[in-house]
Amino acid sequence: MIVGKSGRTTQLTSGRVIDSNASLRVNFGGGRFANYRDQIAIRGLNGDFSAPGDSGSLIWTWNPPRTPVGLLFAGGGLTCAKGAVRPRVGRSRHPVGGVSRAG
Numbered sequence: 001m002i003v004g005k006s007g008r009t010t011q012l013t014s015g016r017v018i019d020s021n022a023s024l025r026v027n028f029g030g031g032r033f034a035n036y037r038d039q040i041a042i043r044g045l046n047g048d049f050s051a052p053g054d055s056g057s058l059i060w061t062w063n064p065p066r067t068p069v070g071l072l073f074a075g076g077g078l079t080c081a082k083g084a085v086r087p088r089v090g091r092s093r094h095p096v097g098g099v100s101r102a103g
Contacts, residue, residue, distance in 0.1 A: 002062040003042060003069060007054030014062055015042040015049035015079065017069075026074045040070045040081040050075030 001017045022041040026034050042049050042059070050057070050072055057072040059081050070081035 001069075002045070003059050004062045004066075005050065005054070005057040005059045005072060007050055007057040007072070007075075009051040009053035010048065013044055013049050014046070015044045017041070018043050018078075022080070024074075024080050026080060036080065036082075042079040042081060044079070048075070049079040 002014060003017055004012065004014045006012050017040055019041040022039045023035070023037045024039055024041065026036060028034060040059070044050075052075060054075050055073055058068055059070045059072055060066040060068050072079060072081050074080040
């Protein structure tokens with residue numbers, strides 16, 4: 001699947017999902033590593049898909065209707081994304097659009 005994102009550092013990029021059930025070890029520097037399961041692994045089509053500063057970018061299908069597929073959280077040569085983006089409006093105790101919905 002071809003996906004895209006618009007990030008602060010790399011702007012608009014496209015990539016290919018190479019694994020939708022990846023287990024990845026992410027190096028956070030200073031000898032700190034974290035292991036993640038059930039992630040999306042993406043490789044850029046024309047260079048790196050992302051870089052530091054792109055974290056939090058929405059990843060969506062390249063072809064219309066540009067369906068959300070994940071949120072970017074670790075970038076570089078191989079990008080990691082958490083999948084399963086689901087609507088959350090109305091499920092939070094925090095104000096959304098000036099209206100608080102305590103539940």
